[in-house]
Amino acid sequence: MTATGRHGEQTAGRDKPWIFRTYAGHSDAAESNRLYRTNLAKGQTGLSVAFDLPTQTGYDPDHVLARGEVGKVGVPISHLGDMRSLFDQIPLAQMNTSMTINATAAWLLSLYIAVADEQGADRKLLQGTTQNDLVKEYLSRGTYVFPPRPSMQLTTDIVVFTASELPKWNPTNVCSYHLQEAGASPVQELSFALATAIALLDSIRARPEVNPADFPATVGRISFFVNAGMRFVTELCKMRAFAELWDEITLGRYGIAEEQHRRFRYGVQVNSLGLTEQQAENNVYRILIEMLAVTLSRKARARAVQLPAWNEALGLPRPFDQQWSLRMQQVLAYETDLLEFGDIFDGSTVIEAKVDALKAAALEELAKIDDMGGALAAVESGYMKQALVESGARRIEAIERGEQIVVGVNKFTNSEPSPLSAGDGAVVTVPDSVEIEAIGRLKAWRSARDARVAEAALAELAASAREGRNVMPASIACAKAGVTTGEWA
Secondary structure, eight states: OOTTSOOSOEETTEEOOOEEEOEEOOSOHHHHHHHHHHHHHTTOOSEEEEBOHHHHHTOOTTSGGGTTTTTTSSBOOOSHHHHHHHTTTOOGGGOEEEEEOSTTHHHHHHHHHHHHHHHTOOGGGOEEEEOOOOHHIIIIIOOOOSOHHHHHHHHHHHHHHHHHHOTTEEOOEEEOHHHHHTTOOHHHHHHHHHHHHHHHHHHHHTOTTSOGGGHHHHHHTOEEEEOOOSOHHHHHHHHHHHHHHHHHHHHHTTOOOOGGGGOOOEEEEOOSTTOOSTTGGGHHHHHHHHHHHTTSOGGGOOSEEEOOOTTTTTSBOOHHHHHHHHHHHHHHHHHSSGGGSSOTTTTOHHHHHHHHHHHHHHHHHHHHHHHHTSHHHHHHTTHHHHHHHHHHHHHHHHHHTTSSOOBTTTBSOOOOOOTTSOSTTSSBOOOTHHHHHHHHHHHHHHHHSOHHHHHHHHHHHHHHHHHTOOSHHHHHHHHHHTOOHHHHO
16 A cells, blocks of 8 residues: 555455554574464465564574573574575565564575575565664664664665665665654654654765666655554544655655655554553454554555554464454455545544644654754764653653553453463463574584685675675675674674
């Protein structure tokens, strides 16, 4: 889907549904592959890969800093063999794969391309997304590896490389999702994400290898990853404001004449911060309401939606729990008449007034960030981080004082025992043996590869980085030579 409401192919008067995803991955590549194939068989139409913390931060499973984290919050991917296992029996030329990866995005994309090459896939047919937003890592998650400006260099390398080599790939998801999780207000989500996108577009346009004639198409591949919380009307208006502001910025600031290259294209994971451990069954309603905020307005409808499971505040969801979230999307898309109509909010003075107010406040904040020298300068000065900390603190204080009601947490707390989350097996647990087995596979991989070829590939990667060349070709060569995640980082 696109934010302009021009959705392309239609059947029987209905828009095509958005891409159905669940965010998944844990334990090891083979276990995650089984989960992916099971979900695809249930009607999921795209994949969203969760990587474990060592992979996100550039460590192999045998590194001391990886201890206790291997396979816990995502799948560990250390080398080409792991990536092969992850996508075994999944033809990448026919798949749309989102990879939630940032600091090591260039590496994980290189491994993905290497597997696609082995499968005989045409790179120009590969579809998917690398999150690849390092600014928000400094503001919210903390899983950065390199300083802000070298991080922007790596992000730009991926964008420039995919523009020619993987033209259907979304090389970055400018990410406001984690900003909301860190406490951002809707205005901060709008302004901070758009400031990051502006910094990225400036970086792309400054590259000598980018032909000005190709710049509009490159802009057209920039996508966003957003969050939708419980303030339903505000969240819906936020998405309409995002679409309008992106159109205005790409036209006015960058002169992008083609409407198709100015479309606000985004995927969404609805709010996980608001999921509660107390009365966790209430999360089903929260997820549904949040999904409606990013699907009901045709002009600002998500292109891809992934929903958390109702029990993610308790632990890793079971396959049934993920299926329940998938079915929520399918019921909305296929059983209702939502996709048969234009934008049902057009002409609403209430919606228009809220959208205008959000836009005005976001533009004021954007101007302040511009005066500081842009998003990177605002990150380095600490301004954006401090603003998020203060906003997040206000939210927590409002809940603690009872001013912001959270059902089952600070109001209506009397509850019957839930049969859904009782007893052993209510969530998936990752056994300690996963880490030991991962280390064993890693040692076997290093022993079996040609060490001289791997060393030569790493030397070329280092030279590319030192000399300011695009690191993607050397990274792909490293992937094929058997280099590991820790060695690449």
